[in-house]
Amino acid sequence: MQIQNIRAVITGGVSGLGFAVAQHIVKHGGKVALFDINDDKASTAIAELGADNAFYFRTDVADEAQVETNVAAAKEKLGGLNAAINCAGILGAGRVLGKEAPMPLKQFSTTVMVNLVGSFNVAKAAANLMQHNDEQTDKERGVIINTASVAAYDGQIGQAAYSASKGGVVGMTLPMARELARFGIRVMTIAPGIFWTPMVDGMAQAVQDSLSASIPFPSRLGKPEEFAELVGFILQNTYLNGETIRLDGAVRLAPK
Numbered sequence: 001m002q003i004q005n006i007r008a009v010i011t012g013g014v015s016g017l018g019f020a021v022a023q024h025i026v027k028h029g030g031k032v033a034l035f036d037i038n039d040d041k042a043s044t045a046i047a048e049l050g051a052d053n054a055f056y057f058r059t060d061v062a063d064e065a066q067v068e069t070n071v072a073a074a075k076e077k078l079g080g081l082n083a084a085i086n087c088a089g090i091l092g093a094g095r096v097l098g099k100e101a102p103m104p105l106k107q108f109s110t111t112v113m114v115n116l117v118g119s120f121n122v123a124k125a126a127a128n129l130m131q132h133n134d135e136q137t138d139k140e141r142g143v144i145i146n147t148a149s150v151a152a153y154d155g156q157i158g159q160a161a162y163s164a165s166k167g168g169v170v171g172m173t174l175p176m177a178r179e180l181a182r183f184g185i186r187v188m189t190i191a192p193g194i195f196w197t198p199m200v201d202g203m204a205q206a207v208q209d210s211l212s213a214s215i216p217f218p219s220r221l222g223k224p225e226e227f228a229e230l231v232g233f234i235l236q237n238t239y240l241n242g243e244t245i246r247l248d249g250a251v252r253l254a255p256k
Contacts, residue, residue, distance in 0.1 A: 086147055
């Protein structure tokens with residue numbers, strides 16, 4: 001699928017990895033619908049991308065009815081829908097047995113609801129519309145790309161909720177790809193390592209240097225545009241399906 005033909009919903013699309021993906025798609029002629037809850041950043045994002053190329057929908061990805069409504073509205077605005085890229089997520093950091101008390105169950109469930117259930121929610125709503133698209137090369141009708149994390153494989157102390165949610169994203173990739181294959185819809189997941197995001201920008205320089213040094217090669221944090229370039233490659237290569245790709249500079253997270 002050529003990027004200029006992409007009409008994509010991108011969750012977490014107004015900042016970080018999601019916005020980088022939006023920039024990449026628009027730069028190459030595609031159009032995007034940004035799903036997020038940050039109205040302030042949304043106006044800046046739309047201004048940069050261009051009002052003819054990008055549209056904002058305030059969306060709680062864990063809200064089934066809202067997602068279904070907004071995905072349909074996005075298809076109408078974009079003039080079609082053939083890609084859904086899930087980048088929305090929260091950290092949900094905290095120890096199972098904290099200093100004061102065990103982790104509140106709500107903290108764990110909220111992390112899973114946003115990161116895992118939210119990804120599934122958007123994916124199934126998008127797939128429901130994509131199944132009716134006209135066939136393209138290799139009889140393809142659409143692409144779903146989810147975002148996991150290297151923490152799905154080597155989560156650190158304090159990441160039980162986060163790792164569980166991202167591990168679930170990895171786990172649903174293959175069965176979803178197998179099920180949607182008959183509709184010509186591919187499902188892929190990217191598991192990024194440590195990337196430059198607004199969260200990292202707020203860290204002390206010493207912490208940033210330490211994070212960079214922990215990455216074998218290249219010994220630096222990942223750039224959002226590198227994540228976006230991988231998304232672009234996945235969109236265009238129809239033989240990529242049912243797989244999770246680590247994008248991490250060979251890092252393996254230490255226990256803490």
